[in-house]
Amino acid sequence: MSQSPSLNTWSDALSGFHLGWFPLGLVIVAAIPLVFIALYALTYGVYGERKISAFMQDRLGPMEVGKWGILQTLADILKLLQKEDIVPTAADKFLFVIGPLVMFVGSFLAFAVLPFGPAFIGADLNVGLFYAIGIVALEVVGILASGWGSNNKWALYGAVRSVAQIVSYEIPASMALLCGAMMSGTLSMQQFSVLQSGPYGFAHFYLFNNPIAWLPFIIYFIASLAETNRAPFDIPEAESELVAGFFTEYTGMKFAMFFLAEYGSMFMVSAVISIVFLGGWNSPLPNIGGFALNDLTNGPVWGAFWIIMKGFFFIFVQMWLRWTLPRLRVDQLMYLCWKVLTPFAFVAFVLTAIWEIYK
């Protein structure tokens, strides 16, 4: 498959830009995902989730601030900024402060390898997928630090649960992504998308192209819910059991950091699943006869549109599940991971290997 000539041109050009000795271009490249997280978490993340849950629950959601309540999140941010930043006296101050930072950095660093369209990627690593899996695991350190540092029994429970959960679910998640890596033969996030492009749109996506891909796809989706602490696997912050889990003691902007980190990693896993199984920034529209829909809807700007839309779709599914399903118990969660998802991930691995050899 031929490489698109425009691959990474925008981000390469930007990162080459220096203002004197200062690498201004690199800063901008790094800032774009950050601004994106902040904007999306504010709009689609918080406001969207409140509205979506409201529609599911037969109510209106925020309606007071601005038209349809669209400024509600801004008002909330203002409120959070004004709040007193409390560090409990008995807390381990260093861990307490560093916890939310580590968590946010962990979720933000993964954005370095997320391609926002064919022409823009923070760093086109040849081990991009591996890096993304690895760096997200850093969140565990932040959760454990904040849960332990809070010196609160509920926070400790949340932290311990969370570590057990995330570390366990990384195994089926990584196995499932490994299946994707076997299908493509690469770990570069850009190459994943390049390999899934073609004139027939969605028909080239691994999910529809490969008869086994649905199995790792489902496994990764379920495991990613657990990795991002979303319902029905939100036991680390199970509000009816553990008050608020590992961030029980946090107030103000430190609390907002957890929020941003959660929404950041929600988008991260959604983007990864769309890159590996659903063609990343490729348009799903096929060329039908004279209507070259696929050619028309591909390109740097369309690419950014598609990857964000695909990510948003999976975030919508995550929200949908959250507002429908009850929460699993701790032991049931572990059962699901070790006795259901992990064996099936291995089965998917073997099946994918066989398919790749004999196809």
Add this chain to the structure above:
Amino acid sequence: MQELGKAELNSTRIIRQDDNRVVIEKDLDTEYMVLSMGPQHPSTHGVLRLECITDGEVVVEAEPYLGYLHRCFEKYCEKVDYPGIVPYTDRMDYLAGMNTELAFCLGVEKLLDIEIPRRVEFIRVIVSELNRIASHLVAIGTYGIDLGAFTPFLFCFRDREHILNLLEWISGARMLYNYIWIGGLSFDVPADFKKRVAEFVTYFKPKTRELQQLLTENEIFVKRTRGVGMMPAEVAINYAWSGPMLRGSGVKWDLRRNDPYSIYPELDFDVPVPDGKLSDIGDSLSRHLVRALEIEESLKIIEQCLDKMPEVEGFNSRSAIPKKIRPKAGEVYARAENPRGEVGFYIVSDGKSTKPLRCKARSSCFVNLAAMKDLSKGQLIPDLVAIIGSIDIVLGEVDR
């Protein structure tokens, strides 16, 4: 191998081995942690405090501590005349005010030995069954929240809102009604009442199915509740459980049938008990199922009452109320089937005063909660939450 002794917190054990050597094993077990759950905790349904001794996630023992909402109901009763007590009974079980009022008024009426107009009886049954539905909706909805499902809660509250509107329409209050008075009602129902209750019943019947789909037919919900918090029938009876809790253990006991009052003997309804197909008899799921089924039975009762309720021209709902409520000397125990079980009032009158000499309230949740220590042994913390939710406590009634 023989264990000779354990040191504090189980962390050291002294063991005599088979070859007669005595070994001291140190730090073998995990340490216990005391975890205070409540009084401000999202799923203790108010201000209940559970002092849990936990071994990791496992609750070794949980002891409920009460009294954070104690308002001296029984002492107040000795200082207030009989009609003045009725509003206080509302504040006991604030989710089922009508039912508690009814129980208290039944007691005083028994003491006064007065005849109640038939229309009043019908209205009383309608409003208390409406209130039972509202109360069960809260129980089912908050149980969903306890298990992490938020949406059923709001669906429940949406439907409950219709009931509260109806009750507000007839009594002027949404929760603390003071509607059922000793010997009558504060007001007759408005002209359109029958029509609007019938409208509600037709609206609500399909909605019960929706709730079943969201909770009872949900795999995760069943996994979380089935077999959790098992209570065999004998133990439940020994704990003097009543209401949906006792019926959840498979005992067909409903005061509306077993000790009938008001017009319940004339009405046709079932007493639902779990059949053991969907749930294990005596677990949290059974108790939830009983509540869900009781909603349908209550709808049945309301429909029959609407049919049979006599229309009286120029009806005065206060006609049977005595001018001065001063019962003859004596004592009475009146009980009624509340949404949470048997609520009873033991009233003693000295025959001279307009105030009771003694009024003892038998609270259903208080008695049901007493089994908490037994139920919680060896459970996980999430299961503990599921068990508290299935008991469906109202702290206003527990503490009185």
